[in-house]
Amino acid sequence: MNVTGEIPDIVVGRLPIYLRELNRMARSEDNMTTSSRDLGHRLGISSAQIRKDLSHFGEFGKQGTGYHIGYLIDQLTQILHLKEEWGVAVVGAGYLGHALANYRGFQDRGFHVVCVFDKDLDKVGIKMGDLTVQGIDELEETIDRMNVEMAIIAVPVSVAQEITDRLVKAGVKALLSYVPIHLNVPEGVQVSYSDPVVQMQRMTYYLTPVATTAAESST
Amino acid sequence: MNVTGEIPDIVVGRLPIYLRELNRMARSEDNMTTSSRDLGHRLGISSAQIRKDLSHFGEFGKQGTGYHIGYLIDQLTQILHLKEEWGVAVVGAGYLGHALANYRGFQDRGFHVVCVFDKDLDKVGIKMGDLTVQGIDELEETIDRMNVEMAIIAVPVSVAQEITDRLVKAGVKALLSYVPIHLNVPEGVQVSYSDPVVQMQRMTYYLTPVATTAAESST
Numbered sequence: 001m002n003v004t005g006e007i008p009d010i011v012v013g014r015l016p017i018y019l020r021e022l023n024r025m026a027r028s029e030d031n032m033t034t035s036s037r038d039l040g041h042r043l044g045i046s047s048a049q050i051r052k053d054l055s056h057f058g059e060f061g062k063q064g065t066g067y068h069i070g071y072l073i074d075q076l077t078q079i080l081h082l083k084e085e086w087g088v089a090v091v092g093a094g095y096l097g098h099a100l101a102n103y104r105g106f107q108d109r110g111f112h113v114v115c116v117f118d119k120d121l122d123k124v125g126i127k128m129g130d131l132t133v134q135g136i137d138e139l140e141e142t143i144d145r146m147n148v149e150m151a152i153i154a155v156p157v158s159v160a161q162e163i164t165d166r167l168v169k170a171g172v173k174a175l176l177s178y179v180p181i182h183l184n185v186p187e188g189v190q191v192s193y194s195d196p197v198v199q200m201q202r203m204t205y206y207l208t209p210v211a212t213t214a215a216e217s218s219t
Numbered sequence: 220m221n222v223t224g225e226i227p228d229i230v231v232g233r234l235p236i237y238l239r240e241l242n243r244m245a246r247s248e249d250n251m252t253t254s255s256r257d258l259g260h261r262l263g264i265s266s267a268q269i270r271k272d273l274s275h276f277g278e279f280g281k282q283g284t285g286y287h288i289g290y291l292i293d294q295l296t297q298i299l300h301l302k303e304e305w306g307v308a309v310v311g312a313g314y315l316g317h318a319l320a321n322y323r324g325f326q327d328r329g330f331h332v333v334c335v336f337d338k339d340l341d342k343v344g345i346k347m348g349d350l351t352v353q354g355i356d357e358l359e360e361t362i363d364r365m366n367v368e369m370a371i372i373a374v375p376v377s378v379a380q381e382i383t384d385r386l387v388k389a390g391v392k393a394l395l396s397y398v399p400i401h402l403n404v405p406e407g408v409q410v411s412y413s414d415p416v417v418q419m420q421r422m423t424y425y426l427t428p429v430a431t432t433a434a435e436s437s438t
Contacts (some may be wrong), residue, residue: 009421016420020366020399043401081423088419095321100415105399109416110423147353149426150419160316174422177417181326182262190422194413197317198432199370200307201235202228203393203409204300204329207368 011053017043017051023108026069035066065164082110087146089172091117091163093126093133094155096178100152101128111150115142119159136163143170154178229270236262236268238295245288254285302330306365308391308414310382311373312337312345312352315397319371321349331370334361338378355382361388373397 021042025034036047043050051123054060054072057079060112061067077083082212090100100154101116116128119136126133134142142148155163160179167175174190178199185191240261244253248304255266255273267303276298280286282338296302307330309319320335336345338355345352353361361367370391374382379398386394393409396402399417404410 005396013417013421013426015424016414016417017401020414020417021401024400044403070228080420081426083419084428086419086423095314095318099318102314103415105414105416109417109420111416115414150422152415173426174419174438176418176422176428181243182236182240184263190425192418192422193240193416194321194415195235195324196322196371196413197330198232198235198239199322199413200300200305200330200393200397201238201301201328201393203369203411205231205234205298205304206409207300208301209303 007056011056014045014049015076015080017045018053019080020121021111022069022073022076026073031069033066033068034072036061038066040184077110079170080110083111085112086110086149087112087149087152089114089139089143089146089148089167090116090154091136091139091151091167092178093120093123093128094154095152101131102156113152114146114148117142129176132208139166143167143172147171149173152176152178157181158203223233226275229232230275233264233268233272234295237290237300238273239290241295245292250288252285252287253291255280257285296329299329304331305329305369306331306333306367308333308358308362308367308370308386309335309373310337310355310358310370310386311397312342312347313341313373315373317347319373320350331363332371333367335362358385359389359412360393362386366390368392369394371395371397377399 008100018039021039025031029175032137036050040047040050057075060072060075088185090097090113097116097118101113106112113131116131116133117136118124118133123133124135149172153160153163153175157179160177160181164175165183166184168185168189175183175185176192176194178194182189184196224409232278232347234238237258240258244250259269260268273322276294279294282392309316309332312335316335316337325331332350335350335352336358337343337352337357342352368391370386372379372382372394376398379396379400380402381402383394383402388406393413394402394404395413397413399414402410
C-alpha cells in the first residue's frame, strides 16, 4: 500500500480521525461520497492537508466526484490493520480500568478487551461486562494463550514499569498507558500515553490566569 | 517570559512532560540538579531537543552545572500558568467521569475538580469523593458562580456538541474531551482530545496483523 516510502507518524496519527468521521458519516447520513473539503470542514483540518495525507497511500478519490465513503473506509481499515479485531488486555481494575473494560467505543473500531487483571485480591473475580477480573499472576499465561498483542495499563506509578516489562516479555507489542510516567520498552514495541494533566497543562499555557498575585506578575 | 516570539505548540506540549519528570525527581531523589542529558535519558528525548525547547523561554541552566531542579520546576510552573490551581468541571458521571473525579493525579499538578454534572437523574446526588453530582440544568449557574474556566467532558456523542456550546457560553476557555468526535468551538477556546481508539489505531499501523486471510493479503 505504501507508495511513497516511509510515512510521517503525524500523518499516520490523522488517519484514525479521518476513519472515525467517515464511519460516522456512513452510519448517520445518506451520502455515498464526500470531498476533502467536506471532510476537512467537519474536522477543522484543511482540505489540502487531507488530500496530501491520503496521497501517501494511493489514489482514493476522483477529481470532481470526490471520495466514495465506503471505499475509503475499507482502504483506511486495511492500511491501519483493522480488518481483524485486536484482542486487548487491560491491567488495573480501578475506576479507569472499569471505564475502559466497559467502553463501548471499542466496538466496530478494531479492538476487543479480552482480559482484565488486577493485583488486588478484593478485585479479582469481579465481573466487568462479560469479563471476570483475573489475578496479576495469571497475566503471562493468559496473554500467551489468547495471543494478545495490545494492552492498556491503568496501574499505580510504582508498578507501571514492572508491569510493562512483564507485558512485553509475554508478547505485547503495543501499549496504551494511562500512567503518568515515561515507560521504557525495547525497540519495536509501541507506546502511546494518555495523561489528562499533560493535556490540560498544554492548554493553560494559552490561558490568562484568573487570579494573579503581585508576586507572580510577569517579568 | 517569552523571549523569542511565538513558541511552537509542539514545544509547549513537551513542557508538561519535563515538569512531570522534574517533580518526580524532586519528590523521590536527593539530587538538587539535573542535566539535559539526564532528563532526556529518563524521557527518551534527546538532550539537544530539551536544551532547544527550554531556550525558547530563557536561560535556565549553566554550562557544566546543569539545571537546578527546584528553580526549573518553579519556572515551568509559571510558564504553564500553574501557580494558582485551576478549577475544573467534569460533565458526565459515568465510569469515566467517576475515574476523573476521583483521579489523584490532579493533586499538586495545578488542577482541582470542583463540580460534576450529569443529566441522568439517577446519578444526580451521588457522592464522588468530596463532590456531589449535580443536575445538568445547574451547569451554567455553577460554572459562573465558581468562575470555572476548564472542563472535562465524558458524555455521549449525541449531546457532546450541545454540552460544549453550553460550557463555552458559560465561560469555559479550555476543554478536554473524551468524546470521540470533533467539537466546534469559537476562536480562543482550547480543545484537547483523548480517544483511546485513535491512539491504538495509530499503533496498529506499525504492527503486523496476527491473522491475515487470503482476501486481505496486501496488493
